[in-house]
Amino acid sequence: MVALKEKKTMSLRTPVTDLFGTEFPIVAGGLQFLADAEYVAACAKAGIIGFMTSNHFQDEKSLRNEICKTRELSEGKPFGVNIAMLPKSTEHERITQIMEIVVDEGVEFVETTGRSPEPYMPLLKGANIKVLHKVPGLKYAEKAQAVGVDMVTIVGWECGGHPGPNAIGSIVNAALAEERLSIPYLIGGGIGHGSQIAAALSMGASGVLLGTRFLASTEIGAHEGYKEALLKASENDTTISLWSVRNNARTLANETTRIVAELERANPDAGIAQLMPYVAGQILIDTYKTGDTSLGMVYAGQALGFVRESVPVAETVKLLIQQFNTARERLCSLSY
Known part of the structure; x- marks a missing residue:
């Protein structure tokens, strides 16, 4: 090398x-x-x-x-x-x-x-x-x-x-x-x-x-808890949501993506209104501030496998x- x-x-x-x-x-x-x-x-x-x-x-x-x-x-x-x-x-x-x-x-x-x-x-x-x-x-x-x-x-x-x-x-x-x-x-x-x-x-x-x-x-101005969650995650820890509104999004798999998946399966024609309480941008902003990645659409791709420190x-x-x-x-x- x-x-x-x-x-x-x-x-x-x-x-x-x-x-x-x-x-x-x-x-x-x-x-x-x-x-x-x-x-x-x-x-x-x-x-x-x-x-x-x-x-x-x-x-x-x-x-x-x-x-x-x-x-x-x-x-x-x-x-x-x-x-x-x-x-x-x-x-x-x-x-x-x-x-x-x-x-x-x-x-x-x-x-x-x-x-x-x-x-x-x-x-x-x-x-x-x-x-x-x-x-x-x-x-x-x-x-x-x-x-x-x-x-x-x-x-x-x-x-x-x-x-x-x-x-x-x-x-x-x-x-x-x-x-x-x-x-x-x-x-x-x-x-x-x-x-x-x-x-x-x-x-x-x-x-x-x-x-x-x-x-x-x-240099990323987010909570250390957010960064720690990324460091612990791997290429296997993301999922695709928002299929029903044709705006597919890859994020960390968490409680929000589980709920969204259930809603999309149960009511695929309901539109974005049923999903907004879970996917609104303010929830992601809160994640950056608090470090709690269990909720919200926490955007991340499969390159997480390379994020180690x-x-x-x-x-x-x-x-x-x-x-x-x-x-x-x-x-x-x-x-x-």
């Missing part, structure tokens, strides 16, 4: 690093309420790019302040803003306002998720903002390519959060994307080891998206690159 200290100055160039100006082709995507200035700045200093989440800020001033704080803490290194959109627009959404703030604040990179960013592309491209759009399947990636995004992330069935309805794994997504896309793409879902980065790049991806792998990082983001990135180098050298050593 290559000693880590021998590789400290190494960087790896792909279309991802070229687009974002980073050292390594690793993207730390938005983590709901957890991707704040401290976490995103830690990603920037580690040589990767992180995206602070924007939707939970209740007013314009607080969002602007967090963007400014992120810029200051990142010390000139690249960062982005995640803008999550519901599958269908609602009158209560503030997406246009958030987009306008991002433009006004001079943010260079945006990660969009949910529905197509097409209505906002003229605004974003007019401000020379690079757009990374995250999708749960190849057909959505092809649509995003058609509307002019700079890059797409395709998340597989293994991912935490919302993996989409098709149950296609990351290794299949990676190979098919190489055949069907002309813009650079990242692979996400179950990624937590450097050998997977090597595999994704060898299959045509320009980089990888990591979420779950960073959830227990020391709470360390700084930079330490995890160094380990991933060491593992990547080992995998690359193993591949190069094969005889023909």
